[in-house]
Amino acid sequence: MLDLILDREFPGAAELRAQIDFVRVVAQWGVGSPSVDLEVLEGTPRSPGVTGVLPVDATVTDEDGSLFGEIIVWATEGHLSAIEYVWYGDEPPTGLPAPEMITVEVRA
Template structure:
């Protein structure tokens, strides 16, 4: 299924690209195809979250091969808080094998912006 054509796309920010690189730095089925999609990604601000968080809707070039990867991606990305309780985390979803959404969620602390890459606690699929 082809998504509707957005009217205005923007490039990824440096922080969005770094976070997506983090999700794609692990090995799991389909990751090579997802890595190829990364350079084509654009953000659709019309469908991105409007609550004030850093969640963005992603648009990949559909000329590239879709990935046979799980959705959401099997990578943990927690945002540390004070002590042992994280503030929230991030998830990447696919649509028909294409990178479709980078979601950030909080554990009740209000909307979160995307953190700096060095402020993320990563865990891979085998950890």
């Protein structure tokens, strides 16, 4: 998921990509939630000035091509800190979507 979303170029993306091999999931946002908190191993270089929601739109469509949700990646003080799966509808997803269901664009 992170490889797909961080494949785009935006300020700080290269440093965040370098963190992918050093990140781990440390908490789930709720029982059954696919959204998770991340932790980057200590000593991994930070991405200067990157805090909050990354400037990337990662939209999720279902098998019929209808908009289903979006993936939001968060950073805190230059480190990857969370993956949030926002869904549109009544039934929450039980896991992250398959990569082929995601379209990624850098926000202008």
